[in-house]
Amino acid sequence: MMGHQSDSQKPLFYSFNLEDHVPQSHLLRGIDRVLDLSELRQHLSQFYSHTGRPSIDPELMIRMLIVGYSFGIRSERRLCEEIHLNLAYRWFCHLGLEDPVPDHSSFSKNRHGRFRESDALRRLFETVLQRCMSENLVRGEGFAIDASVIKADANRTRGPSGEEVIDWKAPGRSTRAVREYLAALDEDGPPVTTPASISLTDPAARWTSAPGGPAFYAYCTNYLIDLKAGIIVDVEATPATRGAEIGATQTMIERVEQRFGLKPDRLVGDTAYGGAATLAWLVDEKHIKPHIPVLDKTEREDGTLGLSAFAYDGERNRYQCPMGKMLTTTGRVTKNKQILYRSSPRDCRDCPMKKKCCPNTRFRKIGRSIHEAARNVARAIAKTAAYARSRKERKKVEILFAHLKRILKLDRLRLRGPNGAQDEFLLAATAQNLRRMAKWLIPKLPKMVQAPG
Numbered sequence: 329m330m331g332h333q334s335d336s337q338k339p340l341f342y343s344f345n346l347e348d349h350v351p352q353s354h355l356l357r358g359i360d361r362v363l364d365l366s367e368l369r370q371h372l373s374q375f376y377s378h379t380g381r382p383s384i385d386p387e388l389m390i391r392m393l394i395v396g397y398s399f400g401i402r403s404e405r406r407l408c409e410e411i412h413l414n415l416a417y418r419w420f421c422h423l424g425l426e427d428p429v430p431d432h433s434s435f436s437k438n439r440h441g442r443f444r445e446s447d448a449l450r451r452l453f454e455t456v457l458q459r460c461m462s463e464n465l466v467r468g469e470g471f472a473i474d475a476s477v478i479k480a481d482a483n484r485t486r487g488p489s490g491e492e493v494i495d496w497k498a499p500g501r502s503t504r505a506v507r508e509y510l511a512a513l514d515e516d517g518p519p520v521t522t523p524a525s526i527s528l529t530d531p532a533a534r535w536t537s538a539p540g541g542p543a544f545y546a547y548c549t550n551y552l553i554d555l556k557a558g559i560i561v562d563v564e565a566t567p568a569t570r571g572a573e574i575g576a577t578q579t580m581i582e583r584v585e586q587r588f589g590l591k592p593d594r595l596v597g598d599t600a601y602g603g604a605a606t607l608a609w610l611v612d613e614k615h616i617k618p619h620i621p622v623l624d625k626t627e628r629e630d631g632t633l634g635l636s637a638f639a640y641d642g643e644r645n646r647y648q649c650p651m652g653k654m655l656t657t658t659g660r661v662t663k664n665k666q667i668l669y670r671s672s673p674r675d676c677r678d679c680p681m682k683k684k685c686c687p688n689t690r691f692r693k694i695g696r697s698i699h700e701a702a703r704n705v706a707r708a709i710a711k712t713a714a715y716a717r718s719r720k721e722r723k724k725v726e727i728l729f730a731h732l733k734r735i736l737k738l739d740r741l742r743l744r745g746p747n748g749a750q751d752e753f754l755l756a757a758t759a760q761n762l763r764r765m766a767k768w769l770i771p772k773l774p775k776m777v778q779a780p781g
């Protein structure tokens with residue numbers, strides 16, 4: 329006989345303790361154990377008036393955001409709904425069963441108001457990093473650097489050409505993202521290269537072409553990670569350009585040193601970071617070993633002799649060509665920070681190797697970077713076993729980006745402008761560190777109650 333659930337015994341009062349209903353092995357329990365917001369709360373108190381209408385408790389805001397970014401809940405509306413319905417989320421946010429959850433519009437308003445002005449998210453990131461350090465998850469010996477392109481919240485089919493003159497004061501156009509863009513233009517001047525297209529909704533996002541797909545507007549999230557446990561020690565949002573990524577490297581290395589006294593012995597990165605100026609900064613100024621492939625354009629692809637065919641004589645500051653002739657210099661430094669060495673047209677005129685060396689010019693010219701010594705340091709490191717290990721360790725930062733996009737679902741931003749990108753990247757990096765710390769310190773979490781990933 330089919331059973332029938334009776335509804336005649338509904339009690340008038342329930343005794344319900346949320347604590348009893350969140351499994352001990354839930355990921356949020358692990359995160360809660362390692363999250364201490366007391367100092368942050370103290371810092372935030374100065375940004376909130378003691379009179380007037382109470383805002384959303386900043387600690388509640390932070391806990392809600394951590395839930396959102398740890399579990400890939402990208403929409404503010406959905407986050408508020410999920411926290412309303414999910415017992416573990418309520419428990420983590422210190423909300424009782426009957427406590428109201430902020431509605432998404434006041435959540436959004438609070439998030440972009442005083443909360444942003446207070447720099448709470450940078451503080452939160454640093455608080456969590458400090459805890460990772462005190463739990464011995466950061467060694468400080470080796471760091472890795474990398475950047476990942478994240479689509480901006482901007483329609484790729486609607487932007488005018490970057491050459492076009494745009495009236496940013498037109499009605500309806502003065503959004504927060506546009507104001508941030510104009511403020512940056514006032515401070516830094518126009519970009520060095522004109523983008524092919526510019527977004528009217530998020531003009532600071534850069535028009536970027538991805539291999540094999542159509543171009544889109546994007547920012548980059550730049551990660552500096554410690555290689556021991558893959559903890560992110562700094563994060564920076566930049567426009568999706570190579571120059572900005574390089575700039576972020578220096579910003580992050582300096583900031584981590586100033587804030588936490590951490591300076592690695594070696595920095596691991598890909599060829600994008602192997603430019604002469606970056607290598608020189610690492611080797612000469614910071615005394616950090618670059619485990620980075622040298623960005624080398626000295627070999628030629630047309631079959632003519634590359635730089636390796638010429639021997640450098642450091643004592644006499646000249647090159648010797650394969651025919652034993654000298655290439656000398658006046659010592660003048662070019663715009664590209666190179667010193668030019670030239671052979672004598674007389675030597676080359678009847679040389680049997682001319683066709684292989686300088687078929688279209690009267691003499692051979694070689695450019696030597698003023699940072700060649702630093703490039704040579706990187707070249708020497710690239711031959712060591714330690715470098716081969718570093719190449720494998722670099723995968724840790726790639727895994728973090730894959731996790732960011734696939735599990736935390738941050739493959740497209742929801743907030744606009746450089747500050748919106750910075751907020752999202754800081755929160756995602758904080759969530760990744762919290763998840764990693766919780767899993768590292770509480771390793772026996774059964775898969776069932778963990779968030780994906």
Ligand code: SF4
Binds near residue numbers: 676685
């Ligand atoms: S062409 Fe000139 S520089 Fe080149 S190998 Fe001959 S002599 Fe040397």
